[in-house]
Every structure is written in C-alpha cells, then in structure tokens.
Amino acid sequence: xxxxASRAPGTEPEARLLELVTGHITTKALxxxxxxxxxxxxAACPLTGPQVASAIGAEPAAVxxxxxxxxxxxxVAVAGDHYASTPILDLVRRDSDFADxxxxxxxxxxxxxxxxxxxxxxxxxxxxxLERAPMATGVLFDRxxxxxxxxxxxxxxxxxxxxxxxxxxxxxxxxxKRA
Numbered sequence: 001x002x003x004x005a006s007r008a009p010g011t012e013p014e015a016r017l018l019e020l021v022t023g024h025i026t027t028k029a030l031x032x033x034x035x036x037x038x039x040x041x042x043a044a045c046p047l048t049g050p051q052v053a054s055a056i057g058a059e060p061a062a063v064x065x066x067x068x069x070x071x072x073x074x075x076v077a078v079a080g081d082h083y084a085s086t087p088i089l090d091l092v093r094r095d096s097d098f099a100d101x102x103x104x105x106x107x108x109x110x111x112x113x114x115x116x117x118x119x120x121x122x123x124x125x126x127x128x129x130l131e132r133a134p135m136a137t138g139v140l141f142d143r144x145x146x147x148x149x150x151x152x153x154x155x156x157x158x159x160x161x162x163x164x165x166x167x168x169x170x171x172x173x174x175x176x177k178r179a
Contacts, residue, residue, distance in 0.1 A: 029069055031106020039093040046084035109133040119175050137167045144172040
C-alpha cells in the first residue's frame with residue numbers, strides 16, 4: 001500500500017488540516033495570480049515584489065504578500081528578496097489553458113447570466129456557482145447515465161429563494177464524441 005505524500009510519516013495532521021480548510025484561499029490566490037499576469041511578469045527573470053507590482057500595475061505590499069503566500073506552496077521560488085518562476089507558475093501564464101482554469105475556479109460569477117458545465121458529472125460545481133449567481137441559469141452537459149443519477153439535486157436549505165437546481169437544464173451528450 002502506498003501512503004499519499006500528504007499523509008507521509010512526519011506530516012503533522014494539524015498542518016494538513018489547515019491546508020485543506022484554507023484551500024479556497026489558495027484557489028483565489030492562484031486566480032488573482034492569473035488575472036494579474038504575475039506568471040508573465042516573472043517569465044523572463046526573477047524580480048522583487050515591488051518590481052512585479054510595477055510590471056503589472058499593482059500595489060507593491062499586496063503583491064509581495066501574495067508572492068510570499070505562493071512561495072509557501074512552491075508556486076514561486078524565492079532567492080533572497082527576489083521571486084522566480086517555477087513549472088507550476090508557468091502553467092498560469094496568459095497563454096496557458098490552465099490560466100483559464102485558475103480564473104474559473106477562483107472567479108466571481110455573481111453577474112453571470114448563463115453558466116455551462118461540460119462534463120460536469122453530478123453538477124456539484126455548477127450548483128455552487130449558481131448559488132453565488134442568483135440570477136443565472138445553468139446547463140449541465142454530460143453522459144445520460146451520469147446526469148440522471150441524482151444530478152444537481154441538493155437544494156439550499158429553507159432560504160425561500162429559488163434553488164440553483166431549479167435553474168439548471170440537463171443536456172445529455174458525450175463531449176468526447178464528435179457530432
């Protein structure tokens with residue numbers, strides 16, 4: 001049996017728990033990193049926090065705090081007071097599909113009109129987005145046997161508001177097959 005790295009001997013359960021419960025902060029940090037094009041600013045050479053801030057037009061102290069946070073997760077490398085790109089950071093450069101993914105998961109959907117979740121399985125992500133975007137409708141697209149097995153059925157408890165599930169259109173299909 002292989003022990004996952006996160007549960008390897010010597011890993012403190014408290015530290016791992018903290019990592020898990022603050023995961024949304026890391027997601028938002030990566031989203032902001034992609035939105036501000038920090039990876040693009042660090043692509044050519046290591047820079048200080050204020051130099052990165054100047055390159056992207058942001059506040060130096062805030063950018064430096066973000067870079068320190070990212071360094072704690074190995075997203076950026078630190079050498080003295082300079083920050084350098086890593087293979088992880090390279091994935092959120094503007095020319096990368098992963099930048100769009102970081103923006104999506106850390107994004108703000110409150111002004112969305114319609115959200116389409118392709119290959120969305122049981123609709124968990126779509127439901128979460130629609131709960132934050134009360135005026136939006138959604139489309140959950142996946143294979144028939146996936147979306148009919150309880151898709152998007154969990155409802156918000158007793159708020160009186162229209163539940164996200166009531167605003168979802170289920171569309172059967174297979175994104176892997178061409179028409």
